[in-house]
Amino acid sequence: MHPADINIPQREIKFDRNRLAIEDVTDIAKGTARAVLSNDPTFREQIARGADFLDRLLREDGIIYGVTTGYGDSCTVAIPHDLVEELPHHLFTYHGCGLGSYLTPQQTRAVMAARLASLSKGFSGVSVELLVQIEKLLAAGLLPLIPSEGSVGASGDLTPLSYLAAVLCGEREVWRDGMHVSAKQAMQEAGISPIRLRPKEGLAIMNGTAVMTALACLAYDRAAYLTRLTTRITAMASFALDGNAHHFDEVLFSVKPHQGMQQVAAWLRQDLQCDKAERNGKRLQDRYSIRCAPHVIGVLADALPFFRLSIENELNSANDNPIIDAEEETVLHGGHFYGGHIAFAMDGMKNAVANLADLLDRQMALLVDSRYNHGLPPNLSGAQGDRAAINHGLKALQISASAWTAEALKLTMPASVFSRSTECHNQDKVSMGTIAARDCLRVLELTEQVAAALLITVRQGVTLRQRLQSDAVLREPLSKMMEMLDSDVALIVEDRRLEPELRALLERIRNQSWSLYAQEK
Known part of the structure; x- marks a missing residue:
């Protein structure tokens, strides 16, 4: 069910560094509440500080796992500086191998809320723009089509969360009003521009427990x-x-x-x-x-x-x-x-x-x-x-x-x-x-x-x-x-x-x- 189809008032659930309850996630999942990223300048500055710190490390040729190195067992592989920006795209691309039934729209809203909650703690090195993009997709009812099978639950829910990462960039498919639609088309019609993931943002989205926690x-x-x-x-x-x-x-x-x-x-x-x-x-x-x-x-x-x-x-x-x-x-x-x-x-x-x-x-x-x-x-x-x-x-x-x-x-x-x-x-x-x-x-x-x-x-x-x-x-x-x-x-x-x-x-x-x-x- 799309939130717009629900005729009861939606309470706002603020995402910042404060603690959320299970009911906050379930209400967002059911469409009786909506996720709102905090506008507090201090909170947003804290988020931006992590991304800025990573940018400075890159300029100084710092070695950062998953940013200037390959992933997992490939952490010993150095990434040429001119290819660093492409790495996040490769991460969500090669993880696009999920199978099984798709998570329901309700389950998917819960996943997006759980990932937004974790990234809002300010320890993931992501930009404010990434968090805003998740908020926009939830508000528009554009929900990544996520296969339910393919995660072993350590290194996080890599494969299922790759579908969220891809949709943020305008790739793969989404649920919209109960139908499967191209993410690129749905976002264009909703007036949402795809983003390009910054160096650690692919890893930050995918390398976590959002799917299991949401479920x-x-x-x-x-x-x-x-x-x-x-x-x-x-x-x-x-x-x-x-x-x-x-x-x-x-x-x-x-x-x-x-x-x-x-x-x-x-x-x-x-x-x-x-x-x-x-x-x-x-x-x-x-x-x-x-x-x-x-x-x-x-x-x-x-x-x-x-x-x-x-x-x-x-x-x-x-x-x-x-x-x-x-x-x-x-x-x-x-x-x-x-x-x-x-x-x-x-x-x-x-x-x-x-x-x-x-x-x-x-x-x-x-x-x-x-x-x-x-x-x-x-x-x-x-x-x-x-x-x-x-x-x-x-x-x-x-x-x-x-x-x-x-x-x-x-x-x-x-x-x-x-x-x-x-x-x-x-x-x-x-x-x-x-x-x-x-x-x-x-x-x-x-x-x-x-x-x-x-x-x-x-x-x-x-x-x-x-x-x-x-x-x-x-x-x-x-x-x-x-x-x-x-x-x-x-x-x-x-x-x-x-x-x-x-x-x-x-x-x-x-x-x-x-x-x-x-x-x-």
Whole structure:
């Protein structure tokens, strides 16, 4: 979606040397905020100072990696002075070998925001004009067409970010209003002139962690919402199964001090009758997928603050090489392009999220099975009388949810341990952070599909429980949730195709349409 298509006011997010939050990137990605490069003269002078320092070094015949030398293992190759200006163009040209599906416009806006954030720290030796060019492209909705595959996540996201570097210079293709257009044509029509990269600017754009960090920001946003949605679904599943809500007792959870787990239990207490009077007549212990739900969801809830810290630290870092310290007039060679923190966060997140899919899948298995659903009809079919014999309720949906869960669980193999030695053994230990981030997004997608299936399931199960037990009364949070679900999903009496409703629910999940508990940082 192009920002111009969104009819809500866009807040301005200022890019300077101050710290940004994950939400700043996700709002830019969603088109609800726009990136604005600071006009503060002090900030702009700090940026310009780095580029001026590099210019002076060049005039003095200084040796600068990636400016007067070749790249990577070719750092021992001296570049003739009259060819230095051509080097950045060669860097993004020979890295134009990405494959796989293209990053979506939303993902691409996040990538551009993440790269702009890093370069704005003032340690990359780039010009103000380069930063302004990224700002212009974002404002015009001209987004580089970036293949998602081809990065090993150390020396940064070289291949995918080469597509950003090329577009800044008017080469390759862009997304414009959801279509693929020549960058040169689109920029000409938007009144944006291509730039010529200064000696270190190709390296500064490409030699960083912007792609994996951007995808991690988007993953965090979705995972945080799934934490709350899975809790709400669990509450509805417990109600439909006539479960024992005292499993979420406050005193019980006080003796195991994991804060995220305790928060999930508190949310469940908001949704369910947990007082002592309600214990009478209930089973002593529900099965683990209900009773231990706070312990499962709580792992992700407790990990989210760590994930946030790792992602936001990377977002707010200068992560290319070399680092240019204009204040001390030094060039510092290091490895800040290494995406290990993002790789570890994404591998951990996809594991915790896949466990949500598994939890929901187990809850669904209980709900549709008349041996375990405590009086509800087989497969939660709403058909009655003779019609019940030919209607199959949620039988096929349970199979599909199981397939999505299995695929999510399969993808939990950590990418970060599969380092490869590349580029003549110069890049001999790499992070695989971008692969981990892509895997995490796929696990999130599959888990959201399982959640959509469970929303249909618990909507059906709650209604059938109330039909069975006239005294089964929903507390206000669940009652409101049922009202919202009723508008999207009619009770399933006669068998029908459920794909349209699943897709509608997926859209609501990804737009975070339901307000679920208080969101905490």
